[in-house]
Amino acid sequence: MSPSAAPLTVLVTGANGFIASHVVERLLRAGHSVTGTVRDPADKSKTAHLRAMEGAGERLTLVAADLTDPDPFSAHMDVNVVMHMASPYAVDVDDPQRDLVDPAVKGTRSALEAAAKSPRVRRVVLTSSMAAISDEPDGRVLTEGDWNGASSLTRNPYYYSKTLAERAAWAFLEQKTPGFDLSVINPFLVVGPSHTKAINASNQILVDILNGVYPAVMDLDWGFVDVRDVADAHVAAMDPAVPQGRYIAASGNMTMAEVVALMRAEGYSHAKLPRLSLANSIGSAVMKLASYTQPKGVGSYLRTHLGRHPRFDNTRARDVLGIDFRPPTESVRDTLADLTRWGHVPQPRKEAA
DSSP states (O other): OEEEEEEEEEEEETTSSSHHHHHHHHHHHHHEEEEESSSSOOHHHHHHHHSSSTHHHHHHEEEEOTTTSSSSSSGOOOEEEEEEEOOOOOOOOOOOOIIHHHHHHHHHHHHHHHHHHHHHEEEEEEEOOOGGGGGSOSSSSTTTOOOOOOSSSSHHHHHHHHHHHHHHHHHHHHHHOOEEEEEEEEEEEEEEEOSSSSOOOHHHHHHHHTOOOSEEEESSSEEEEEEHHHHHHHHHTTTTTTEEEEEEOOOOEEEEHHHHHHHHHOOOOOOOOOOOOESSSSHHHHHHGGGGGGGGGHHHHHHHHTTTOOOOEEEEEEEEHHOOOOOEEEEEEEHHHHHHHTTOOOOOOOOOO
């Protein structure tokens, strides 16, 4: 489904983020006017790529906002649509409550409370995550009806923050009955080209594999989705004709072994790729024991994901939002090329035919 034909005014929180930058690009390209919140609009290192986008000179306004402020968004709600995308993303932090849960939940509530005060806002699109649907694959095919009920401050705290934030959004809608509808995008592991040199947490996994951070190939199976498809889903979801609700944004799976094999095929054999394979039941048992020596967030993730294979149904995003998801292999290839362009990984060496 194409976005609304009539030009709209859209507030995008965290506008300079990995996904949000692609959303802003698409909104401007479609003729919409965008107000983007960032921590410091004067910081050219964080905003130059937004100001350089086609249409930015006429239809992009950047304003300061911080998720930790008591009311960061009310002054910027003279818009038709709110895209609340600002939220911390990290697997391991010093204080999960302070660093993940509080900004995620308080930021979401602040955005919705501010939107509810505006007579113009008719649709809010919230960036959630598959983390709010499940934190440990168990063989079931996950749908929009599933909720993560297992995470906590000590078990996959990032997953916990995304679950609580989305729960807070739906609770707000039920309790306050505001004048807007709510659409929620739940992406899996988001990879793809970046508008800036900054590395998002998902692309960092590929960098770490190439740079020797992983000691071995483990039995990890990742659900991937391309950042460009996630951005398209956000823009499609703001159309008032699109039903509110959750939308799983995910393309397909690749195991760590498949990712490493693709890296070799793309000419990265000279990088510090893991060679030892622990992608079996014994290897997973060994790595689960070793996980207790890792940072808490990393260890928790390994114990809940080693040897498990996520399954999901993306029918609603495909049929209702009209998203034709790129295959994971294409997304990973494009990500590798982009990481190389930014100098995060070594140049590939193609073998002569």
